[in-house]
Amino acid sequence: MEDPREAVRAVAVTIRRGEVMTYGAIAFTTGLHPRQVGRHVAALEDIPWWRIIHADGTPPPATAGPPPPCSRRRTSPSAADGWTSAPCSTAPPQHRRPLRRHRMTTINSLWPTPGTALTDEQLLQSYAPPSGPWLRMNFVSSLDGAVTRDGLSGGLGDDADQRVFELLRRWADVILLGAGTARAEGYGGMRLPEESERWRVEHGLAPQPVLALVTQRLDLDPASSVFADAPVRPLVFTISEAPAESREALAEVAEVVEVGETVVDPMRVREELGRRGLRRIHSEGGPTLFSAFLAAGAVDELCLTLAPTLEAGPAHRIAHSTLAVPTAMELAAVLQGDDELLLRYTRARA
Structure with a gap:
């Protein structure tokens, strides 16, 4: 299998002067997640990183400011494939904050059972969910609580986080995601x-997990690769007040399920997934979805990577809502990869 960092490099070096490419487009081309692409872009020093932009066409803060005129712009036949048209800089800004080069790293177990250089199989067994219904949330955060860098989670985690991120998906019957996160992360x-x-x-699981998206407004593009390239027909959870026209369009490419009148009911989401035999639920966010499921008492586990960085700035925390929802958790495991800590918490028993 091709090294993922080299795969990102191979795509990035093809972005010509005056052209740009989104994290999502690189992810689609390489078969990676945009969060993984962000990590590799941060680590690579010999690529035109200033030509890689957000899905909405905006550059990261390091490249913000009036860009010089471009001789060309990359245009897209549709937003579905991740391409966008946006002004771009043809020369790298000189004030980019330096980032240390990422290294391939081993993962050690610190608690409850000490161990060194864990294999993938050992990691998978350490993260094995119970046999019954189970909802796991997975996030990466800076030491001061930021859930993103430059608007994306991809710049925060190192190789240990990426390795566990990929392995956690293997256990999932379904991967649950907020529509806003799906758009932002590409x-x-x-x-x-x-x-x-x-x-x-x-291990007796379906070859591929189902992707389930949560959206109250149904503001998803039916032509998106999220649907067009899905190996299994996705699920879309929404409310009865969602626009009928959008519902009809999405019903052509996904199973649309009502789980509330005016707001999505997280417990109904779990019930509907359970009815379809999708008991092991793995959620990758975002913060708003996490808060809603936390408030409903629908979260069983949190896998949290603490990235060795302080970010400051306006980034949200991993859970974001107007009301506080104190929820007691119990520490289940602590792993370490270089300077990263990978924490596993389960909901405290009553």
Whole structure:
């Protein structure tokens, strides 16, 4: 299998002067997640990183400011494939904050059972969910609580986080995601690599997990690669007041399920997934969805990577809502990879 960092490099070096490409477009081309693309872009020093932009066409803060005129702009036949048209800089800004180069790293277990240089299989067993219904949230955060850098989670985690991020998906019957996060992070068709597919089949799971999106407004593009390239027909959870026209359009490419009148009911989401035999629920955010499920008592576990960085700035926390929802958790495991800590918490027993 091609090294993912080299795959990102191979795509990035093809972006010509006067052209730009989004994190999501690189993710779609390489088969990676935009969060993984962000990490590799941060680590690579010999690519035109200033030409890689957000899905909405805006550059990261390091490249903000009036850009010089471009000789060309990359245009897209549709937003579905991740391309966008936006002003771009043809020379790298000189004030980019330097980032240390990422290194391939081993992962050690600190608690409850000490161990060094854990294999993928050992990591998978350490993260094995219970046999019954289970909802796991997975996030990365800076030491001061920021959930994103430059608006994306991809710049925060190092290689240990990326390794666990990929492995956690293997256990999932369904991957649950807020529509806003899917747009911001540039998700495409949810297809796990062949190695993960083989592992899942050997362990009695479906070859690929189902992707389930949560949206109250149904503001999703039916032509998006999220649907067009999905190996399994996605689920879309929404409310009865959602626009009828959008519902009809999305029903052509996904199963649209009502789980509330005016707001999405997280417990109904879990019930509907359970009815379809999708008991192991793995959620990748975002903060608003996490808050809603936390308030409903629908979260069983949190996997949280603490990235070795302080960010400051306006970034949200991993859970974002207007009301506080104190929820007691119990520490289940602590892993370490270089300077990262990978924490696993489960909901405290009553």
